[in-house]
Amino acid sequence: MNVYTKPFVSPHDLIHNHLTPKGIIFSAPYGVAEAEEYLSRINWYRFKSYLHPFLVTGTKKYIPGTTFSQGVELYYFDCELRELCNKYILRIEVKAKTILDQIITSFTNDPFWYLCDDYFKDTENLPRLRQKIAGDLSYSRMEFAKYYKANYISPKESWRTSPPFWLAMELMSFDTFVKFANAVDSNKFMYSGKNKLGDAAKQMSAKNYREMISWLLAIKELRNRASHNARTWNSNYRLPSGFVDNKNALVTDSYLTIPPVKKNKIYLILATIKLITDNLIKQRNQFSTELQELLKKYHNHSYILSGMGFPANWTSDPLWNPKN
Structure with a gap:
């Protein structure tokens, strides 16, 4: 059993340090600014499961061409x-x-x-x-x-x-x-x-x-x-x-x-x-x-x-x- 020590991650950091490196594309209607505003309203740990279907099987990378908008549409x-x-x-x-x-x-x-x-x-x-x-x-x-x-x-x-x-x-x-x-x-x-x-x-x-x-x-x-x-x-x-x-x-x-x-x-x-x-x-x-x-x-x-x-x-x- 490990003590949980993960720090808070802002929507800005989630986008630039987590999602973008893993292959998520930010384009209209959810560019970077819109995605950051969206993640300020929807908890990341609530939303992340809606991006899960787009992961390459057995990896933590997303299927090439996956957009943030796809996750939002699935959420809606x-x-x-x-x-x-x-x-x-x-x-x-x-x-x-x-x-x-x-x-x-x-x-x-x-x-x-x-x-x-x-x-x-x-x-x-x-x-x-x-x-x-x-x-x-x-x-x-x-x-x-x-x-x-x-x-x-x-x-x-x-x-x-x-x-x-x-x-x-x-x-x-x-x-x-x-x-x-x-x-x-x-x-x-x-x-x-x-x-x-x-x-x-x-x-x-x-x-x-x-x-x-x-x-x-x-x-x-x-x-x-x-x-x-x-x-x-x-x-x-x-x-x-x-x-x-x-x-x-x-x-x-x-x-x-x-x-x-x-x-x-x-x-x-x-x-x-x-x-x-x-x-x-x-x-x-x-x-x-x-x-x-x-x-x-x-x-x-x-x-x-x-x-x-x-x-x-x-x-x-x-x-x-x-x-x-």
């Missing part, structure tokens, strides 16, 4: 991609919470079902999650929360200060919600040979509850990166089920006809967003249309699609076909 593409993803993930979050609340509450006839261990297969983390919700309620200044606190208590003796799930889901983060949903035991929701949580999954375009949870876990990872302005476009993500196996071969009844270039990239999560939002939004293929418009805007950068896991002929896959 990632910003727009995050905005697009967040726009639709927020809708998915609202829908998923609503579906789960309505189906489980109606099945159990208990708006406090999330406080009962009998409905869960994994109870280890439940006390902590429940305590967090009760704490969030106690600190909340939202009108509905204040009204509940002033007028009601929970019928659950051990959780008197906890709210019903319909109120709890308005206070909990998407991360907490997915943890609750993942812990639910779907076997406890059988009726007439069918499964109530399977009905919930179909409303989210998934084949079954397990697949829906797989999608939500993957979307949660993407949401965490997008919401915290982290590099999103070529990061690695968990594999959502229903598309390819661990060897990147199409699974039986895959939603795709063409496998991704890489299975652990954002492409498959974008596919799940497309599938889910087609059931949420009146105008089908809206997400697909906006995604294709964004990619066309940056169509000169071939490395973008491959870095995201997109196959070369991805638009010919029926999943993305606007006629569907």
Whole structure:
């Protein structure tokens, strides 16, 4: 373990002593002056990852002809991609919470079902999650929360200060919600040979509850990166089920006809967003249309699609076909 002793490096020194010697070209619209001003607004350790795709493999030199502007354009593409993803993930979050609340509450006839261990297969983390919700309620200044606190208590003796799930889901983060949903035991929701949580999954375009949870876990990872302005476009993500196996071969009844270039990239999560939002939004293929418009805007950068896991002929896959 070494003590970190690297000194501060100014934008001017980064350009003249680091980037230029390694082959970066500074030309309009980002000449030296513009690049220096840009690096005074964007932290170098945030921006440097957007120049990484232009490195010669196995070296610290950049591919001949690489410009600073290319890194800036990739940075802006990632910003727009995050905005697009967040726009639709927020809708998915609202829908998923609503579906789960309505189906489980109606099945159990208990708006406090999330406080009962009998409905869960994994109870280890439940006390902590429940305590967090009760704490969030106690600190909340939202009108509905204040009204509940002033007028009601929970019928659950051990959780008197906890709210019903319909109120709890308005206070909990998407991360907490997915943890609750993942812990639910779907076997406890059988009726007439069918499964109530399977009905919930179909409303989210998934084949079954397990697949829906797989999608939500993957979307949660993407949401965490997008919401915290982290590099999103070529990061690695968990594999959502229903598309390819661990060897990147199409699974039986895959939603795709063409496998991704890489299975652990954002492409498959974008596919799940497309599938889910087609059931949420009146105008089908809206997400697909906006995604294709964004990619066309940056169509000169071939490395973008491959870095995201997109196959070369991805638009010919029926999943993305606007006629569907």
